[in-house]
Amino acid sequence: MSLADVAAVILWAGVTFYALFGGADFGGGFWDLVAGGAERGERPRATIQRSLTPVWEANHVWLIFCLVVLWTAFPSAFYAVMTTLYVPLTVAAFGIILRGSGFAFRKSIEGLSGRRAAGATFAISSLLTPFFMGTVVGAIAAGNVPADGNGDAFSSWLQPLPLLVGALFVVGGAYLAAIFLVGDARRAGDPEMERYFARRALGAAVVAGALAIVGLFVLDSEAGYVHDRLLDEGLPLVVLSLLCGAAAIVVLLRGGRRPLRPLAGAAFVAVIWGWAVAQFPYLLPTGLRIDQAAAPDATLTVVLVVFGIAAVLVLPSLALLYTLAQKDLLESEH
């Protein structure tokens, strides 16, 4: 494994964490959006708010991590993506601003209408941001990003596969969020909310599964390279994802407790790594390989060292944060 490959694995680790935690975070916003009017949506929104508040900022630092690793370790890939997919990326960037500030403001803003406006901003951008991020991923997988950048600003992502991946991102996040919220509601001793989110987790799982099946056909026609490798080298991961996803559904249907989160998480992570395997050795299939895009070795070494430090310092700190949050030692009021 070359240094560049290791850097690519680090990038993918960042993508995985962002997809898991950032994805669940967006999903929380999605369920907030569809929770209904102020009266009806009060309890689910309260559950979502309690879960998200202490962790949402840390969850989103993974995005910055991914961007920084991409532009440092693979500057030409960053260039190609940014100069081609700037439309969905700009929407996603604005979405992140509106989402974060909407979430922060809605707790402290004066008056019901102000809170509603802030909350709606948060919830709608929770839908738009992952969707447009998904179109970026889909456009890359479809091979619509030329290796030397400056691809078409619209036709690169206004295609069935990117749009489908966008939808899949939204539904996947919603699925993860519902699974997390089932556990949080259970811990809070709220069986009604537990059932509420369990139903939604099931719904999201079904939709995600349906989208994934459609996706395989679209993949076949639009992204042949990725499709073929996904069903060949990537097949074990696809199967793993299916098994874990199915097992999670069984656990949900039986109202079971464990191991719901690990199963759902594994189903999700397996897809992400399946995609990585399917793209290998390309960063931008089939124009730019990992080794072609890689920065000089000294820079890659820095990325490695930084990730090593992150593994030693950041991961335990994150674990501490999540543990404190899960033990209800952190709360959104003091």
Next chain:
Amino acid sequence: MPPFDLLPLAESSNLLAARNQMAWTLGFHIVFSCLGVALPATILVANYLGLKRDDEAAMELARRWSRAMAVTFAVGAVSGTLLSFEFGLLWPEFMDRFGAAFGVAFAIEGIFFFLEAIFLAVYIYGWKRLKPWAHFWAGVPMVVTGIGGAFAVVAANSWMNQPQGFTLNAAGKVVDVEPLKVLINPATGYEVPHMILAAYMVVGFLVASIYAVGMLKGRRDRLHRLGLLIPLTIACIATPVQLFVGDTAAREVADHQPAKFAAMECIQETGDDQTEYLGGVCTDDGVKGAIGIPGLDSFLVGFSTDTEVTGLNDIPDDEEPPAHTMLHLSFDAMVGIGTALLGLGLWFGFVWWRRRDIPRTPWFLRAVAVSGAGAIVALWCGWIVTEVGRQPWIVQGYMRTSEAVTKADGIWFTFALVMAIYAALTAITIGVLRAMSKRWREGGAEPEGGTPYAPQATTPTGRKPLDVSGNRPVDGGGA
């Protein structure tokens, strides 16, 4: 050149839009990043005093400030994320060519920011359930990581001003990198401390100014007194150090970036015995309407009026920074405000030394009340000098900003959108913080419950409201 011509029209339209978007988003973000860097330390001082001396007013300040920080840090985090996108969306050629070198600093910044976000969450949301001292210590990493993050980001900017530590091939692509040389470049030594001190000044004067306004309105309780004293002391300690660092920085700029220095000091002709101009308008025939102090500029650069200083006549036209008057006035405004803040600090320090109290005259409170805005203006002026003064380069001597800019369409549109969103964000942030402070003053319960915007969104906090002097009745809980 007309005095306020920000960017010559010859430059491409995209360049103008991209530079404006970058300037405004950075100008917005930098204020919040100051809060991210220096507010934790300010809060922890109050928290420490509160715990050590069992001082409920200090504890209440720490709690309130940490609530405000929850809002400002969120806005800072998202506006910083936009900047990460903008590197690629606005300056893709720059990232393509130099990402491998420049990115090193950001990779390190990423770690610091990550840790800060984590411990900030633990601190902000750990007030009620963590043990008081454990909670305090959970906050300490915020201070360290805030400074570390500022170091890394400003080192990246220093590198753009004095790039080194990379090898280019014939095609101009980075083929080798020496990470330590990238991080510790000649400008790191003065830019980094200058910015970290600026953050402490901005936060110190800003927070103090809020309490000065309260005291001017007659709120003279212990809470307001401490709320003024703690941040003001921090800012007044930082200010003299800052003036020293800034003075060194100016000399370094004169040595290493003579074009920037000539523009910001309006020096037309190379020579010794240069006049120091205060204010005025820069024209090709020299400075109009300025107060000139003969020889002082040379003296400040080399401690002798014989020091030769490069003038704009020796800078090739296509390497000259734009907007000389704006650069000159920004530089003067920064130094002028810094000096005024030093005077404020000396006044405060002297009176405190004599009678352990703040000066009695309302003029002192009035001065503190405007010091926060003044410090922010000085901060912006400093960044204008650094960034506009580096033009036409994005990487000094290696890459022009015009070569770096995106060819994408619609930058004027995104610029307009950014302006609209940031104007709204600014207004809402200020409104939210003011509303918070009003609620605290009225001693009411926080409207924040588990429910974001339910019909009746108040949840009793189970704690008694503060009485007028900012003290909580005896059995009121808290950390």
